[in-house]
Amino acid sequence: MLPGYLIDMDGVIYRGTDLIEGAVDFINELKKRDLPFIFLTNNSQRTRRDVVTKLSRMGITVGEEHIFTCAMATARFLAQSKPNGTAYVIGEGGLLHALHRNGYSIVDHDPDYVVVGEGRSMNFEMIEAAVRMIENGAKLIATNMDPNCPTQNGLRPGCGAIVAMLEAATKKKAFSVGKPSPVMMRSARQELGISSAQTTMIGDTMETDILGGVEMGYRSVLVLSGGTALGDLDYYAYQPDLVVDSIADLNKEEFFQLEGARFPKMERLLA
Numbered sequence: 001m002l003p004g005y006l007i008d009m010d011g012v013i014y015r016g017t018d019l020i021e022g023a024v025d026f027i028n029e030l031k032k033r034d035l036p037f038i039f040l041t042n043n044s045q046r047t048r049r050d051v052v053t054k055l056s057r058m059g060i061t062v063g064e065e066h067i068f069t070c071a072m073a074t075a076r077f078l079a080q081s082k083p084n085g086t087a088y089v090i091g092e093g094g095l096l097h098a099l100h101r102n103g104y105s106i107v108d109h110d111p112d113y114v115v116v117g118e119g120r121s122m123n124f125e126m127i128e129a130a131v132r133m134i135e136n137g138a139k140l141i142a143t144n145m146d147p148n149c150p151t152q153n154g155l156r157p158g159c160g161a162i163v164a165m166l167e168a169a170t171k172k173k174a175f176s177v178g179k180p181s182p183v184m185m186r187s188a189r190q191e192l193g194i195s196s197a198q199t200t201m202i203g204d205t206m207e208t209d210i211l212g213g214v215e216m217g218y219r220s221v222l223v224l225s226g227g228t229a230l231g232d233l234d235y236y237a238y239q240p241d242l243v244v245d246s247i248a249d250l251n252k253e254e255f256f257q258l259e260g261a262r263f264p265k266m267e268r269l270l271a
Ligand SMILES: [Mg+2]
Pocket: 008, 009, 010, 011, 012, 203, 204, 205, 226
């Protein structure tokens, strides 16, 4: 029974445009050992192909089958809930592409769903239109609820911030599909074709990566190379199975040897 890995990207593989040391070696090691892995991102802006290109420019060569975005998870979820439906979209290419691929039409009035993703092209007219559609019965779907996104220049508002505005105006709660939602956590695992017991989630964010892993019964590894510091762990009622400084610390025989059983709770692998 081979283990398989769900790997977050921002804060784990790279920070903005900077590759995190050891990421290329770890991915190459997974390939060498023939262990299944998939990159899991709550960024809905890019298509699978766009992500492959971004990674390859950083020196990580993977195929589209190694990418799973919250835009894909959202589009698949909607296609299952209501095949061939319609959506009004506040979001960008990755989300539009995923919806089209899953049989959805993008409309600007009377949609089945208002779907919100990451983006910088949103304006107040769109928010106003979306509020009226929701008032008229369209269901509010969020690709994720991340309140903000780290960039090289500091934080920018994330999908969760846009959704909060729609929720406040309509008094309706969005359904969110991205991490930590079990919808995305489960479909990513199914994409790898492995069982829950075989699955390890590697991420840098407690509220999404680690919470999602804990709730699904996957093993979870927190890397401290992104948005979480070791001291932050005190604030959470749930904990990762393993904490390491960065992905470089996982590229060790001891880590791969840990795979037979659950990780020892909170053990730090690094010396
Ligand atoms: Mg991250």
